[in-house]
Amino acid sequence: MDDAGRWDEAIGSFLHSYTGDGTQIDSSRVQPGITAFLVRSFDGAALQFSFPVVVQRNLPAEIALDPAGADGAAATLIERVKGQAESVPALGPLYGKGVPGSQRYRDTIEPYTVIHSDETLASHLWKADARNFCDCEGIHVILRGAMPCPDGDGRRQVADALGGLADAVGTIVEKTPARVVDASWLASLDQKRLRRGLRERGLVAFVADGSKLARTLTHHRCFFRVAGPKTGVNIPFCCPVELDPVELGLPASGGTVTGLGIRQREVLAIAGSNAQGKSTFLEGILAGRDDHAPHDGRELVVTARGACTAESTTMGLAGADISMFFSTLPPGVSGTVRSVHGMGSGSMTMAWQVQSAIARHAPLLIIDEDRAAPNLLVKSCLQKEEITPLSEILFHDRTKMGDTALVFAACAMDTLIARADRIMVLDRHEASAIDTGEFRRMLAETLRKTADGLEK
Structure with a gap:
């Protein structure tokens, strides 16, 4: 028997013979080569594995909440296992303990604070999703990782390691008190219901007071939507009184929360100098399309589906x-x-993106000055008449925005900021507001002084 056949036989034998105390092979989810495999790594130093198990604990019956929030429970239990991986020897295969160059396998135990996303985010990480979930049958998870390639036959050694891993995971899941997962279950429900209720409140997004939007990027989480909360200084958001904070009830957990409500069809400017948190704030709004675990910092930021x-x-x-x-x-x-038809410039491509969003009735469009085509946003004295920038459209023909609200971040584009309905200013990551009429007067005076200086 060749090497591949030996390990195929080993994983098949394990799947048929393993029986734990309350933990079983999730037979209905065994897909050979996809969810269930045992293969030698390219360098020959490790055996990489994957297999599905179900821990027979009926959490929905214990917690008695809307099953829609069960993804919060699954996420919490997975994070509990990750948190003990380096202290419980039997969990070592999750992150390739003992394998040369084991850093490549540590994505399995990378912390993750997103409970749910409608989009395919961080597919390389172990997290709550369509294959890792809980229902009345139990907690279903795919266990994957790597172990040192054994000498000799090794099949008994492999079976013991995989069985020990499944047992250890089952023990952690079974011993986790219901109250520990209850908070994540409620957080998931709150976010789903708040998001669903935005429309009837006349909103497209909500950023709660106390939200901490800054992120820390890691090797395995290098995208803002999946990154964890920033370590060190992370200034909580507080909606300025001048922006009329809204108060929302928390549908599942009870109580209320206040914060910034972004209104349907409004134009909201996020203004401020360089490196004051404008882009971070926009990223926080975009991340509000996902559900987050408690303590992520964005668990009370919700944004309507379809924001772009x-x-x-x-x-x-x-x-x-x-x-x-x-x-x-x-x-x-x-x-x-x-x-x-043809190769579009930066401004042409951005123009198409804006129009596409409006045509499909996107509830919210977000533009960041740092990533935008300036000549599509504000007018220049060199600009030809056949181009109408966004600032002019907002001034002369606002109806072209249709049902789509606009939130943009800007520092140098004063004539665009002047067309906003509300202006929030970030300074050292703290929010304040400026009256639009006052801003326009300031801008007019600045432009007059600039013109006078140019004519001298």
């Missing part, structure tokens, strides 16, 4: 409509302004 961004990038366009901004096409592309 528009950014400057060069890409091929095929039938793109940019007529909201362009009245004629520049050289180098073909078609019409309602159906552009």
Whole structure:
């Protein structure tokens, strides 16, 4: 028997013979080569494995809450296992303990504070999802990792290691008090119900007072939506009184929470100098599409499904409509302004993204000055008449925004900020507000002084 056949036989034998005390192979979810496998690593130093188990504990009956929040319980239990992985020897295979270069396997025990996302985020991490969940049958998880490749036959050694891992996971799950998972279950329900109730409150997003939006990126979590809370200084958000904070009831856990409500069809400017937290605030709003665990810092930030961004990038366009901004096409592309074909510039591509969001009735569009095409946002004295920037559209024909609310971050684009309905200012990551009328007067005076200086 060749090497691959030996390990195929070993995992098959283990799947048929393993019986733990309250932990079983999740037979209905065994998919050979996908959820169940045992293979030698490319360097030959390790055996990589995966197999599904179910811990027979009926948490929904214990907690007696809406099953929609069960993903919070699954997330908490997985994090409990991760937290003990390096102190419980039997859990060593989860992160390749003893394998040369075991850092490559540590993604399995990387902490994760997102309970649920409708999108495919962090698929390389062990987390609550369609394959790791809890229901009335128990807690279903896929156990994967690596172990040192044994000498000789090794099949008994492998079976003992995999069985010990399953037993250790089952013990942690069984001994975790219901009150520990209750908080995450309620947090999941609160976020789902708050998000569902945004429309009837006339909102597209809500950022609660006390939210901590700054993130710490790691090797395995290098995207803001999956990154954990920032270590060290992480200033909590507090909605300025001038922005009329809203108060929402927490549907599952009870009580109330106050914060910034972003209104349907409004234009909200997030203004401030460089490196004051503007982009971080926008990222927090975007992350509100996901459900977060308690203590993530974003567990009371909720954003309507369908929120999107528009950014400057060069890409091929095929039938793109940019007529909201362009009245004629520049050289180098073909078609019409309602159906552009060819390689689009940064501003053309961003124009198409904005129009696409409005056409599909996206509840919220987010634009960050740092990633935008400036010539699509504000007017320049060199700009030709066939281009109408966003600041002019907001001033002269606001109806073109349709049902879509706009939140943008800006520092240098004063003429765009002046067209906002509300202006929030971030200074040292703390929020304040400025009246739009006052800002426009300040801007007008600044522009007059600038003009006077240019004419001297």
